Amino acid sequence: PAMNCRAEVLEVSVEARQVEEAMLAVLHTVLLHRSTGKFHYKKEGTYSIGTVGTQDVDCDFIDFAYVRVSSEELDRALRKAVGEFKDALRGSGSDGMGQISLEFYQKKKSRWPFSDECIPWELWTIKVNVVNLANEQERQICREKVGEKLCEKIINIVEVMNRHEYLPKMPTQSEVDNVFDTSLKDVQPYLYKISYQITDSLGTSVTTTMRRLIKDTLAL
Amino acid sequence: AMDTDLSSQDRKDLDKFIKFFALKTVQVIVQARLGEKICTRSSSSPTGSDWFNLAIKDIPEVTHEAKKALAGQLPAVGRSMCVEISLKTSEGDSMELEIWCLEMNEKCDKEIKVSYTVYNRLSLLLKSLLAITRVTPAYRLSRKQGHEYVILYRIYFGEVQLSGLGEGFQTVRVGTVGTPVGTITLSCAYRINLAFMSTRQFERTPPIMGIIIDHFVDRPYPSSSPMHPCNYRAGEDNSAVYPSVEDSQEVCTTSFSTSPPSQCVFTVTKAHFQTPPPLVTDTLKVPVMGPAFSHQLSSSRLSYQPAALGVGSADMGYPLLLAGGLNAAHPHQLIGPGKEGGVPPIPNQPAHGTQADQERICTPLDGVHYSAATPSSSEDTETVSNSSEGKCGSPHDLLETIFIRKVGAFVNKPINQVTMANLDIPFAMFAPKNVGLEDNDPMVNPPDSPETESPLQGSLHSEGSSGSSTGNTHDDFVMVDFKPAFSKDDILPMDLGTFYREFQNPPQLSSLSIDIGAQSMAEDLDSLPEKLAVHEKNVKEFDAFVETLQ
Numbered sequence: 057p058a059m060n061c062r063a064e065v066l067e068v069s070v071e072a073r074q075v076e077e078a079m080l081a082v083l084h085t086v087l088l089h090r091s092t093g094k095f096h097y098k099k100e101g102t103y104s105i106g107t108v109g110t111q112d113v114d115c116d117f118i119d120f121a122y123v124r125v126s127s128e129e130l131d132r133a134l135r136k137a138v139g140e141f142k143d144a145l146r147g148s149g150s151d152g153m154g155q156i157s158l159e160f161y162q163k164k165k166s167r168w169p170f171s172d173e174c175i176p177w178e179l180w181t182i183k184v185n186v187v188n189l190a191n192e193q194e195r196q197i198c199r200e201k202v203g204e205k206l207c208e209k210i211i212n213i214v215e216v217m218n219r220h221e222y223l224p225k226m227p228t229q230s231e232v233d234n235v236f237d238t239s240l241k242d243v244q245p246y247l248y249k250i251s252y253q254i255t256d257s258l259g260t261s262v263t264t265t266m267r268r269l270i271k272d273t274l275a276l
Numbered sequence: 277a278m279d280t281d282l283s284s285q286d287r288k289d290l291d292k293f294i295k296f297f298a299l300k301t302v303q304v305i306v307q308a309r310l311g312e313k314i315c316t317r318s319s320s321s322p323t324g325s326d327w328f329n330l331a332i333k334d335i336p337e338v339t340h341e342a343k344k345a346l347a348g349q350l351p352a353v354g355r356s357m358c359v360e361i362s363l364k365t366s367e368g369d370s371m372e373l374e375i376w377c378l379e380m381n382e383k384c385d386k387e388i389k390v391s392y393t394v395y396n397r398l399s400l401l402l403k404s405l406l407a408i409t410r411v412t413p414a415y416r417l418s419r420k421q422g423h424e425y426v427i428l429y430r431i432y433f434g435e436v437q438l439s440g441l442g443e444g445f446q447t448v449r450v451g452t453v454g455t456p457v458g459t460i461t462l463s464c465a466y467r468i469n470l471a472f473m474s475t476r477q478f479e480r481t482p483p484i485m486g487i488i489i490d491h492f493v494d495r496p497y498p499s500s501s502p503m504h505p506c507n508y509r510a511g512e513d514n515s516a517v518y519p520s521v522e523d524s525q526e527v528c529t530t531s532f533s534t535s536p537p538s539q540c541v542f543t544v545t546k547a548h549f550q551t552p553p554p555l556v557t558d559t560l561k562v563p564v565m566g567p568a569f570s571h572q573l574s575s576s577r578l579s580y581q582p583a584a585l586g587v588g589s590a591d592m593g594y595p596l597l598l599a600g601g602l603n604a605a606h607p608h609q610l611i612g613p614g615k616e617g618g619v620p621p622i623p624n625q626p627a628h629g630t631q632a633d634q635e636r637i638c639t640p641l642d643g644v645h646y647s648a649a650t651p652s653s654s655e656d657t658e659t660v661s662n663s664s665e666g667k668c669g670s671p672h673d674l675l676e677t678i679f680i681r682k683v684g685a686f687v688n689k690p691i692n693q694v695t696m697a698n699l700d701i702p703f704a705m706f707a708p709k710n711v712g713l714e715d716n717d718p719m720v721n722p723p724d725s726p727e728t729e730s731p732l733q734g735s736l737h738s739e740g741s742s743g744s745s746t747g748n749t750h751d752d753f754v755m756v757d758f759k760p761a762f763s764k765d766d767i768l769p770m771d772l773g774t775f776y777r778e779f780q781n782p783p784q785l786s787s788l789s790i791d792i793g794a795q796s797m798a799e800d801l802d803s804l805p806e807k808l809a810v811h812e813k814n815v816k817e818f819d820a821f822v823e824t825l826q
Contacts, residue, residue: 088403093329094320106320109331110406112313121415123406126318126331207411211448214404218451220397242318 061176064216066209067183070118070202071195072152075145075184077115078206079138082182083158083250084113084124085210087134089217090160090178091125091245095236097229108243119203122210127243137250144254145186152186153255160246162224163234174249177222282456286390290455293390294350296327297398298357298378301405301462302342302431303332305359305376308409309418309427328399338429345431351380353458358437360430361414363421370428372440373414374466379436381461385454397453401462404451412448412466441467 070078093106109126124131141156158180164173189195224246227235236244282290307314316331326332342357351357356379364370388394409415418427438445450462811818 085407088407089400093318093322096320096322104322105329106322107318107326107329107331109316109318110403111315112410114313119416121313121410121419123314123410126316210407210411214407214450217400217404218449242320 060222061179062216062221063179063181064212065181065183066212067185068202068205068209069185069187071189071198072142072146072186074115074117074198074202075142075186076135076138077118077120078202079141079156079182079184080113080124080134081115081118081120081122081206082180082209082213083134083138083156084131085122085213086158086180087130087245087248088123088125089213090248091127091130091243092236094238094242094244095232097232101228103229106242106244115203117199118206119199120206122206125243125245127240129240130243130245134250137252141252144252145184147254151255152188153184154253155181155183156250156252157181158248158250160248162247165234177224282390286456290390290394290457291350293395293398294455294460295346297402297460298346298351299334299339299342300327300330300332300402301357301376301378302359303334303338304402304405305361305409306335306338306429307333308406308415309361309429311418311421311427328395328402330399330402332402341431345433347433349433351378351433351460353380353382355434356380356436358432358434360432360440361418362428362430362440363414363417363425364428365425366423372442372467373417373427374412374464375436375438375441376464377436377462379461379463380458383454383459384456385459386456388454388456390456394453394455398460401451401453401460405462408448408450408464412464413468414466438465441465442469444468 066082068078068082088110091108093108095103095105097103110123111126112121113124114121138156141154145152145154159176160178161174161176164175166172187198189198224235232238235247237247238244316333318331319326322329346357349355356377358378359376360372361374361376362370362372414427417425421427445465446468447463447465450464452459452461454460
């Protein structure tokens with residue numbers, strides 16, 4: 057059956073030093089809602105679910121705090137992706153605009169010779185605009201403003217989560233890796249992937265791989 | 277034929293889910309207003325006691341209050357469970373900040389699977405609650421509590437009362453879950469005219485040092501507030517303050533089935549646990565203040581042992597200078613803005629006595645989140661908040677939660693209180709400020725030095741190095757020890773520091789004093805005509821002189 061992937065878009069304007077924390081706040085809030093405890097399958101097709109812990113995170117550059125799942129592995133994975141995004145935003149080809157996407161998908165096994173399909177069922181896109189501020193007073197105001205904006209984003213995310221729209225069916229043991237990421241030791245998020253795009257100064261949206269190709273071509 | 281009515285087992289399960297959902301909701305809200313960062317650990321093996329597959333600790337007192345308010349009932353149409361969050365200043369004024377409402381409406385979803393879908397959606401709703409409790413204005417306020425105000429909670433059951441929130445309050449919906457008996461909705465109504473109150477106001481006032489007195493000992497309640505005998509009394513043995521979980525602790529062991537939904541297996545086991553009583557780690561003198569009040573409000577005081585400093589300092593974002601001699605000698609010295617505004621005082625003496633508060637105090641922690649779970653805390657103590665590094669206290673059996681109680685940190689009026697707060701208006705410090713116009717803010721623009729100071733004096737002080745006195749009435753800094761570099765001089769038999777101190781307040785130059793200046797000017801004016809006459813007489817001499825110059 058055809059599956060519609062619902063898509064949500066959030067936009068933020070932040071200072072360069074706020075990019076990481078703002079992205080982590082949004083991504084962690086989404087994943088808080090899209091992670092369960094580890095499944096333990098038992099006989100007769102039943103399973104039990106582990107416990108998800110949570111913790112508060114204070115931002116250093118934004119007047120803001122958020123809750124994330126207590127999983128160092130998950131935090132590391134998100135920080136890595138966000139770090140790459142931040143570096144790309146700072147890179148020479150960028151004019152300070154870009155977007156990072158968090159996609160939840162299901163795997164659909166195909167017969168050989170076809171490779172497995174990845175079917176997205178929910179896509180979160182955060183559009184980022186990096187601003188440059190002139191003085192300390194502006195930066196202080198930015199701390200507060202971005203904090204307030206992020207509060208709104210959290211409320212938006214929770215609204216979407218509350219719609220109780222499509223979620224993958226709870227899988228059997230043999231199917232669990234098609235629905236969940238079972239590689240972490242303490243929590244189990246739905247299968248997800250993170251990607252990002254940077255808008256170059258021409259205003260066109262260019263993916264990282266494309267930029268490299270063009271650069272390499274021009275260098276010849 | 278499928279039975280469309282709820283089976284009795286399903287009904288029992290649903291009631292249990294709703295009951296524990298209500299209890300967990302209260303825990304999440306109150307813990308989010310304690311003023312500390314919360315941290316719980318994930319556990320891949322189900323412990324069997326984590327409702328909704330979430331690690332949410334149970335503060336025994338809070339559970340007790342919630343159960344008392346519910347009195348065996350469940351939220352139903354017209355009967356909502358409300359958690360009221362309010363703020364109380366050290367002057368005794370209190371203000372409602374938020375009302376969290378757990379309500380039930382009539383819209384039923386007969387098709388939904390209780391033991392599976394409803395349960396998971398309730399879990400999701402709790403996660404949303406965790407997220408939303410951090411984004412309303414009261415969160416930031418609660419993280420800064422302790423110096424000038426504390427955050428209190430009150431649970432009541434029945435009709436929602438929003439009138440105390442002032443005009444124009446806003447509402448945020450946390451979420452809804454449909455069930456066969458109605459739709460559960462969770463929302464928050466919050467006061468907004470505080471949203472414009474700059475919390476920076478509290479950051480600027482220096483932390484209160486010196487005697488930390490218990491507000492309630494000093495100032496009795498305004499007459500409208502009822503008193504309630506406190507549960508905690510000094511000297512009594514530290515046995516159960518609360519009836520150890522009345523009968524049995526209900527444990528939720530859930531198994532889910534992935535086979536066709538009709539085979540859903542769900543088991544709930546009742547286990548009898550002997551909950552160790554909450555350990556009272558300090559002794560407090562608590563006077564019994566009066567007859568019990570029949571109002572819904574109930575009271576107790578949470579108290580703490582001041583946590584060992586140094587723990588979590590890496591997280592603070594500013595150096596902990598409290599231990600240094602500097603601060604001990606000059607308690608009024610401002611250490612720097614810090615992340616959460618000011619450095620909290622070390623209580624020089626332990627808080628003396630506490631007093632029944634008729635409302636529960638979330639945790640009157642001294643403004644900054646010193647986590648209670650320091651490495652020095654005992655092995656079997658599992659506290660509400662854990663180290664901010666993310667290392668949580670050992671997750672023993674959750675039912676052994678021993679709650680560390682906290683001492684109220686109400687403090688004296690700050691030395692450099694914002695001018696408005698000195699007015700005798702309730703909540704003067706919360707009066708709406710025109711954020712753009714900071715010109716009237718004495719903290720931003722200190723009042724000008726009095727005119728009698730000589731300009732020389734003024735300039736001497738404005739060039740002072742950091743830590744030196746500004747010489748005006750606004751003594752933010754007290755110069756402790758001025759050790760200027762390269763200060764030895766062969767000519768003067770003293771070093772620059774001594775010189776500076778000695779000549780710090782030179783006497784007024786007479787010509788610069790207004791009175792004498794005015795006097796001489798008056799004299800000048802009087803003598804003018806005489807002088808002019810003289811000059812006119814000698815005009816020829818002047819002209820000749822001028823010619824010699826050309």
